[in-house]
Amino acid sequence: MNVSSPAFTEFRHSLANLAGNPQETGMSDDERLARARSTFIAKLNRRTAVDMETCIHCGMCAEACHFYIATEDERYTPAYKIDPLRRFYRREVSPLRLLYRPITRKMDLDELKEWSELVYEACTGCGRCDMMCPMGINISEGINIMREGLAAAGLVPDELNALQAEQRQSNSLFGVGAAELKAVAAELAQHGTMLPLDKESADILVLTTAVEVRLFPEAIAACAKVMEKSGADWTISTEAFEASNLGLITGDKTALRAAFKRVSAKAKEIGAATVIVPESGHAYQALRWESANALGEELAFEVLAISEYIARTIKAGSLKLKPATEIKSVTYHDPCRLGRQGGVFDEPREALQAMGLDLRETASNRRENLCCGGGCGEYAISHGAPIRQKAFELKKHELDDTQADAVVTGCNNCRINLMIGAEETGWDMPVVSLVETVASNLAE
Amino acid sequence: MTLLDFARGPALQWSLIILVTGIIWRIVGALLLSSRKDLSVARRKSGLNDGLGAIATRSLPAHTFEKRIRFQHVTGYAWHLALFVTVLFFGPHILFFESLLGFSWPALPNGIVLFSAAVALAILIALLIRRANHPVQKLISNADDYISVILCILPLLTGILAFAHIGGRYETLLAIHLLSIEALFIWFPFGKLMHSAMTFPARFQAGTSFGRKGIKA
Ligand code: SF4
Numbered sequence: 001m002n003v004s005s006p007a008f009t010e011f012r013h014s015l016a017n018l019a020g021n022p023q024e025t026g027m028s029d030d031e032r033l034a035r036a037r038s039t040f041i042a043k044l045n046r047r048t049a050v051d052m053e054t055c056i057h058c059g060m061c062a063e064a065c066h067f068y069i070a071t072e073d074e075r076y077t078p079a080y081k082i083d084p085l086r087r088f089y090r091r092e093v094s095p096l097r098l099l100y101r102p103i104t105r106k107m108d109l110d111e112l113k114e115w116s117e118l119v120y121e122a123c124t125g126c127g128r129c130d131m132m133c134p135m136g137i138n139i140s141e142g143i144n145i146m147r148e149g150l151a152a153a154g155l156v157p158d159e160l161n162a163l164q165a166e167q168r169q170s171n172s173l174f175g176v177g178a179a180e181l182k183a184v185a186a187e188l189a190q191h192g193t194m195l196p197l198d199k200e201s202a203d204i205l206v207l208t209t210a211v212e213v214r215l216f217p218e219a220i221a222a223c224a225k226v227m228e229k230s231g232a233d234w235t236i237s238t239e240a241f242e243a244s245n246l247g248l249i250t251g252d253k254t255a256l257r258a259a260f261k262r263v264s265a266k267a268k269e270i271g272a273a274t275v276i277v278p279e280s281g282h283a284y285q286a287l288r289w290e291s292a293n294a295l296g297e298e299l300a301f302e303v304l305a306i307s308e309y310i311a312r313t314i315k316a317g318s319l320k321l322k323p324a325t326e327i328k329s330v331t332y333h334d335p336c337r338l339g340r341q342g343g344v345f346d347e348p349r350e351a352l353q354a355m356g357l358d359l360r361e362t363a364s365n366r367r368e369n370l371c372c373g374g375g376c377g378e379y380a381i382s383h384g385a386p387i388r389q390k391a392f393e394l395k396k397h398e399l400d401d402t403q404a405d406a407v408v409t410g411c412n413n414c415r416i417n418l419m420i421g422a423e424e425t426g427w428d429m430p431v432v433s434l435v436e437t438v439a440s441n442l443a444e
Numbered sequence: 445m446t447l448l449d450f451a452r453g454p455a456l457q458w459s460l461i462i463l464v465t466g467i468i469w470r471i472v473g474a475l476l477l478s479s480r481k482d483l484s485v486a487r488r489k490s491g492l493n494d495g496l497g498a499i500a501t502r503s504l505p506a507h508t509f510e511k512r513i514r515f516q517h518v519t520g521y522a523w524h525l526a527l528f529v530t531v532l533f534f535g536p537h538i539l540f541f542e543s544l545l546g547f548s549w550p551a552l553p554n555g556i557v558l559f560s561a562a563v564a565l566a567i568l569i570a571l572l573i574r575r576a577n578h579p580v581q582k583l584i585s586n587a588d589d590y591i592s593v594i595l596c597i598l599p600l601l602t603g604i605l606a607f608a609h610i611g612g613r614y615e616t617l618l619a620i621h622l623l624s625i626e627a628l629f630i631w632f633p634f635g636k637l638m639h640s641a642m643t644f645p646a647r648f649q650a651g652t653s654f655g656r657k658g659i660k661a
């Protein structure tokens with residue numbers, strides 16, 4: 001897949017059209033505000049309270065945020081993005097609320113509307129600011145709460161709303177449902193890769209994403225090759241294949257739970273002990289770290305990112321790789337939600353090294369890695385394009401400085417955003433997927 | 445009752461009562477809020493090590509982001525350090541602590557203490573000016589940010605004046621110095637100065653919550 005392929009052009013068109021059908025919420029202003037308030041109250045617990053109490057307004061977090069670094073627009077300061085939440089906390093929840101009330105203003109809807117731009121368009125939830133804050137404040141969690149409050153108030157950007165409505169109403173995304181997955185499976189079968197769809201029982205349930213079905217079927221084929229080669233008993237379910245969870249992105253908890261339930265029920269039904277998340281950072285963070293809490297119970301299965309599975313089977317000796325020949329040197333882009341928010345740093349690197357690749361780290365990497373600028377639904381929001389492009393330029397510089405032959409990443413959304421950036425700027429470093437690289441270098 | 449008697453007597457007592465009650469109220473109030481068990485399966489067990497690790501490492505100046513925040517880091521360290529030296533190692537301060545605690549420790553020469561007080565004062569003034577002018581800080585600052593800095597500046601300023609006998613009778617200068625500290629005590633629990641206590645639980649929880657995901661906070 002490259003930027004000149006018709007599928008990519010068509011995908012970009014569909015992104016541009018997402019905002020075309022705004023969803024009406026039918027809520028009155030008072031209702032919106034009440035829903036945002038009750039969401040904030042429900043989410044402000046001991047942990048967030050400690051964070052809200054501790055900010056010293058030093059502004060250092062701005063220096064970690066790619067949107068601030070790239071634009072120097074002070075409104076993109078992470079602490080500012082959660083300012084309404086902090087003020088709400090002080091006035092309504094904090095131990096000193098009775099003192100603050102007479103001297104502070106009530107939260108209003110205009111303020112929330114204003115912040116919608118800051119928390120959706122100007123934040124990818126990458127968590128880099130969390131690593132910078134000298135007080136140890138989890139700012140990205142505050143931004144998640146802001147998103148939840150805004151989602152409850154019906155203030156999600158139209159593009160994300162459209163995607164979420166599609167997932168809720170027809171269990172599909174970007175027009176990809178069971179039929180489209182089956183069509184891709186038939187096409188892959190013609191090229192010799194069989195997808196074991198809808199097995200009644202399997203040890204491993206493998207997920208994919210609509211984006212892979214539409215744009216990167218090679219990634220699905222690569223995943224199949226890896227699973228087969230490692231001798232796994234696995235399946236993909238046409239009823240519950242979607243790993244993406246718009247609920248995590250928009251902050252809509254009902255949507256979040258519904259998507260988790262589908263996967264969790266299917267895993268139980270087929271007796272899968274493991275669920276594998278494809279190359280999607282937010283899907284990993286959602287299923288691995290958020291789902292049990294959203295469902296209110298521990299998961300009955302283990303969640304692995306495909307890169308974790310690859311590293312594990314390499315170690316166990318069931319997956320053998322040969323030295324890569326097409327490319328010699330690579331740099332690895334840590335997807336924020338797989339790495340900094342998910343804890344998967346070593347496994348992709350181990351896989352790359354198992355293919356004898358010369359791994360060149362970017363100046364910032366692992367927990368300090370710079371975001372590609374397009375995560376967390378950001379690349380779908382058309383209004384955010386200018387700042388996203390600026391943030392991409394920062395990333396591009398770091399990648400170029402490595403002088404590697406290609407950049408490997410473990411997230412489709414990073415891949416798309418880097419490809420969009422490449423198309424806009426004529427950048428020519430190949431952007432490749434980890435699982436595809438692994439699948440092309442399986443030892444016989 | 446002279447101004448000095450007032451400053452040494454009821455003003456000191458009441459400001460200490462407000463300081464201690466306020467701190468306890470605010471910490472306990474935040475920690476009493478509900479908390480939920482994380483139901484996701486931890487990548488590794490996290491606990492004391494991660495928590496204390498985050499407390500220690502968030503205080504270390506050298507990290508990847510350093511070059512973008514050097515000014516704030518250096519001034520931040522310098523002013524806190526200079527403040528500690530001034531508060532804890534000035535002879536008359538030690539006598540005061542001894543009267544409260546019943547034990548004492550050696551003082552540093554006055555010249556060194558005066559120098560550190562001047563450094564702390566100069567940095568605070570610079571930081572105040574920066575706050576009012578730097579676009580990021582200007583945008584995110586509220587009254588608390590300014591009041592807190594000014595209330596830290598005043599004891600340093602009045603202390604130096606009292607030490608140097610500039611601007612009035614020594615007793616009056618001393619009384620003003622004490623009153624400025626008491627104003628700081630009274631304000632302390634209500635504003636951001638509380639970070640000096642809250643930073644420990646905040647960093648600790650960052651350490652453990654990232655730690656259970658296998659990430660060094
Ligand atoms: S770095 Fe932390 S303490 Fe400083 S302004 Fe940002 S959130 Fe607040």
Ligand code: SF4
Nearest residue numbers: 065123124126127129
């Ligand atoms: S999470 Fe990332 S994008 Fe969002 S404010 Fe923090 S650094 Fe910026």
